[in-house]
Amino acid sequence: MIVELFTNFAMLIGGSVLVYTFGVRGWPLPALGFLTGIALMSILGSLQVVTAQPTTPVATLTLTMLIPAVVWIWLHKKGSAPSFRILPIFLFALFAAAATAGLYLAKLLNLSPDSYRYAQIGSLFENSKMEFVQPSLQLKRGLAVPLLHAPANLADQFFLFSVTPLLALATAAMLAWFCQKGLQSDQNNWLNTWALPASAAVLLLTNQFFVYNAFYVNGHLLYSAFLLLIAGGSWLYVRNADVSKAALSGMLFCAVPALVVTRPEAGLQAGLILLPAFVSEQVPVRLRASLLAVLGFSIVVWNGFLWLEFTAAGQTAPLSVIGMFWLGCVSVLFVPFLFTRLYLRVSSRLLACAEIGLWAALMFAAWKETDVFIVSIRATIDNIFLGEGEWGNSILILAVLFSGALIVFRAEDRIFLRFPVTTFIPFGLLLGHLRNVPYRSGIFDSFNRMLLHIVPLAILFIVYSYTSNRRKLFPKEFSSGKKTEQGVTG
Numbered sequence: 001m002i003v004e005l006f007t008n009f010a011m012l013i014g015g016s017v018l019v020y021t022f023g024v025r026g027w028p029l030p031a032l033g034f035l036t037g038i039a040l041m042s043i044l045g046s047l048q049v050v051t052a053q054p055t056t057p058v059a060t061l062t063l064t065m066l067i068p069a070v071v072w073i074w075l076h077k078k079g080s081a082p083s084f085r086i087l088p089i090f091l092f093a094l095f096a097a098a099a100t101a102g103l104y105l106a107k108l109l110n111l112s113p114d115s116y117r118y119a120q121i122g123s124l125f126e127n128s129k130m131e132f133v134q135p136s137l138q139l140k141r142g143l144a145v146p147l148l149h150a151p152a153n154l155a156d157q158f159f160l161f162s163v164t165p166l167l168a169l170a171t172a173a174m175l176a177w178f179c180q181k182g183l184q185s186d187q188n189n190w191l192n193t194w195a196l197p198a199s200a201a202v203l204l205l206t207n208q209f210f211v212y213n214a215f216y217v218n219g220h221l222l223y224s225a226f227l228l229l230i231a232g233g234s235w236l237y238v239r240n241a242d243v244s245k246a247a248l249s250g251m252l253f254c255a256v257p258a259l260v261v262t263r264p265e266a267g268l269q270a271g272l273i274l275l276p277a278f279v280s281e282q283v284p285v286r287l288r289a290s291l292l293a294v295l296g297f298s299i300v301v302w303n304g305f306l307w308l309e310f311t312a313a314g315q316t317a318p319l320s321v322i323g324m325f326w327l328g329c330v331s332v333l334f335v336p337f338l339f340t341r342l343y344l345r346v347s348s349r350l351l352a353c354a355e356i357g358l359w360a361a362l363m364f365a366a367w368k369e370t371d372v373f374i375v376s377i378r379a380t381i382d383n384i385f386l387g388e389g390e391w392g393n394s395i396l397i398l399a400v401l402f403s404g405a406l407i408v409f410r411a412e413d414r415i416f417l418r419f420p421v422t423t424f425i426p427f428g429l430l431l432g433h434l435r436n437v438p439y440r441s442g443i444f445d446s447f448n449r450m451l452l453h454i455v456p457l458a459i460l461f462i463v464y465s466y467t468s469n470r471r472k473l474f475p476k477e478f479s480s481g482k483k484t485e486q487g488v489t490g
């Protein structure tokens with residue numbers, strides 16, 4: 001249990017110090033701090049791997065605490081960092097210790113063959129033997145989840161029993177916080193401040209598949225949390241919510257690189273969920289450029305490393321790795337273009353082009369590989385409508401509520417929440433064609449599990465839309481030359 005306490009406290013303390021230094025206060029601090037700490041740990045561990053440094057989790061977790069502490073000390077000496085209050089810190093630490101101990105003693109975990117693949121990489125990370133990890137395994141499983149469970153090997157175990165349930169609680173708390181701050185921008189009352197945010201968290205925590213993943217060793221819950229942090233953070237930024245923009249920016253800069261090393265498709269999806277921010281004039285151009293640079297550089301470093309690993313193993317790097325590497329290079333080279341007048345003229349059309357392009361690509365793939373498309377659609381119907389995916393009725397209820405909100409209600413800036421959800425459908429189905437293997441019926445189908453990625457965002461979109469006083473049947477999502485509901489100007 002000592003290892004679990006050390007791991008959780010390292011990420012909790014490191015992330016909390018960082019977001020507190022930049023302006024997060026109150027009850028959401030532990031949740032946002034824990035998620036930011038996980039992101040920071042993932043970045044540091046990935047740097048250990050790609051730079052061929054000794055990969056001991058002790059060093060990774062120590063740096064996760066040390067770097068934010070150094071930042072706070074430096075800013076505190078300049079008089080721009082806040083002081084800490086002892087009583088809240090003590091209470092947070094006491095709760096974290098009790099939760100860790102209880103979850104460790106309960107030892108509730110859902111495992112699959114994929115779980116042991118993550119454990120294999122984590123074990124080699126802890127032993128500083130990452131050179132024995134096959135490049136194809138690194139590509140498919142990423143580094144974030146193995147890094148999260150690697151410290152368990154210090155206690156001669158393969159998994160941490162407490163970190164995934166705590167991640168689930170932190171995700172629910174973060175969802176409630178996004179609801180609270182976003183809705184308060186419209187009207188600050190008891191309903192918006194407490195009742196609706198609590199309802200959103202309860203809706204997530206009662207989702208059958210979310211509860212399953214709260215105790216499942218895999219990357220889907222972590223991926224979902226990072227997606228929520230990126231899209232929700234961007235949304236709060238443009239709504240001018242009562243949140244430190246420095247803190248929002250800092251969390252985004254941590255979450256984006258961490259997302260890239262979580263799953264193979266993460267670089268592409270990160271670009272999609274950030275696209276509303278890249279085209280919104282309410283996001284300062286320097287921040288847009290910095291986010292694009294961080295995303296592109298992360299893609300280049302990770303896929304460049306994988307390319308070299310395949311080459312060193314005497315294998316040809318997959319087209320996905322080579323393509324992502326060059327896409328990352330193009331993203332970095334595209335950064336100066338964000339400052340030009342030409343980009344301002346074309347940016348208002350990028351969202352529509354991206355979404356239409358995804359559906360067109362899916363239609364073309366379905367025409368070229370009809371069998372793959374038909375089998376995938378049938379499997380998805382089985383999983384969602386016939387109960388094969390073990391979602392119960394929760395995913396259907398969310399789909400109905402989301403569709404109703406999309407058709408009937410109109411709310412400013414909701415594109416930041418809507419776009420990642422609606423683009424996920426063609427994007428996810430396209431991945432089945434790119435891997436040349438159709439999706440299948442059952443709880444362990446990839447697309448079925450990937451649906452979890454957008455569940456928290458869908459709930460946030462639903463709550464925001466249904467609390468809006470603006471109703472318009474079939475609202476026009478894209479327009480140019482004027483401010484639209486997305487907060488994007490043409």
